[in-house]
Amino acid sequence: MDQKSKEALDESARTILKQNDRGGYTIPTKDLYPFQWNWDSSLVALGLSTFDLDRAWTELETLLSAQWDNGMVPHIVFWKDDEGYFPGPGEWGAQRTPPTSGITQPPVAATVARRLFAHPGNPDARRAVRLVETLDRWHQWFADARDPNGTGLVAIIHPWESGRDNLPDWDVPLSIVDTSGVGEYRRRDTEHVDASQRPQKADYDRYMALVQFGRDNAWDTDVIAHHSPFWVADVGMNAILRRAETDLAWLADAVGKPLIAARATARARQLEKGFERLWSEKLGGYVSLDLKTNQQASDLSAGSWLAFYAGSVHPARAEQMMQLLAKWQEKVRYSVPSFDPTNPLFDDIRYWRGPVWAIINWMISEGLTRNGYVQAADRIRTDTRALIADTGFFEYFSPLTAQGGGGDFFSWTASMWLSWATPLPDEIA
Ligand code: GLC
Secondary structure, eight states: OOHHHHHHHHHHHHHHHHHTBOSSSBOSBTTTBOSEEHHHHHHHHHHHTTTOHHHHHHHHHHHHTTOOTTSOOOSEEOOSOOTTOSSOHHHHTOOOSSOBOSSOOOOOHHHHHHHHHTSTTOOOHHHHHHHHHHHHHHHHHHHHHHOTTOOSOOOBSSHHHHTOTTOGGGHHHHHTOOOTTOOOOOOSHHHHSOGGGSOOHHHHHHHHHHHHHHHHTTTOHHHHHHHOSOOEEOHHHHHHHHHHHHHHHHHHHHTTOHHHHHHHHHHHHHHHHHHGGGEETTTTEEOOEETTTTEEOSSOBGGGGHHHHHSOOOHHHHHHHHHHHHHHHHHOSSSOBSBOTTSTTOOTTSTTSSOBOHHHHHHHHHHHHHTTOHHHHHHHHHHHHHHHHHHOSOSEEOTTTOOEESOSSOHHHHHHIIIIISOOGGGOO
């Protein structure tokens, strides 16, 4: 890539972030996702910080300002109405102002806050202190509401909480969800994007049944913990939370909040212990676990490699996982596919059943670097850069053909370009 094309792509990425800015928060992309999404916003703050650090902090602050009284930070905040989206505030029935969904999403915010804080030119420490307190309450909510027995694994109650909506990991746990009461509804996603790229109707019915279950129980965390039809330890969610706790501990120390730092460290240790239960000797990697049946998922996903992002992986296990990654890479042109490309369920363009996602690649690559796998990390960065430079700022990409899927002019893809995938000056030919 020459200097000129790099500058043009940088400019396009900044333009996307500015055009998706709705005043204090950034939507993922217009039409398909017209509100504030939790992990999207956090990850977008990384891109914003490359040209407007103040605005990057605001992105996190706006998201966290929608925190519930019990500490949860919701997965969608409906700051403004938009008729073109389903399920909207009415379906969630969360009774909040601003209206929100009733579930959460992977807590990358603390990890991002730590990076923003370490940025030259920062910080206003008071701003960071407020964030630290809010993040502590959110993380404590995970422990209380999603691991009430203190096992060290947190559960998700809906596939959407994982952020990896239609991953095959959820097929078996979802199969027991009763959809008989769901009734008629009108999906809006397939009006914006080709149906072949979106979850299928049977899955969507189950998603709606779970939304209705939460709403009918007023999103009561006790009732949900005991009776949710879906109660699964997602390997991605657990890895991301573990990492977030260590970053929160660091940040809390840096801003003079030792009690919060101690709490976060204790929670991180607990999660590290729980994570052991996700190791599959048979598959040679970490996988999700259905906590209702104690059944591990039968396959690896890109989330398995988030174990490196979570912390340090025992060298023998790490070697095993790196060999598997190499096998996956023989099957695809661009890594990392969201699901095992040697598996019959792999679908290169259907959302989380195969496509490559720039944000997951960033997390995997970041974790690999920290664990000493610098070359492997760089390969993932190079692949991501090629996908974006050759295809555009799509929501995700086919690992086989580089075809862009889902929405275009996508904020988190633009953000990953600016903050990570873009070549360094000495890499420009
Ligand atoms: C989809 C993705 C989810 C993301 C949201 C907005 O639901 O699966 O991870 O947060 O879109 O981009």
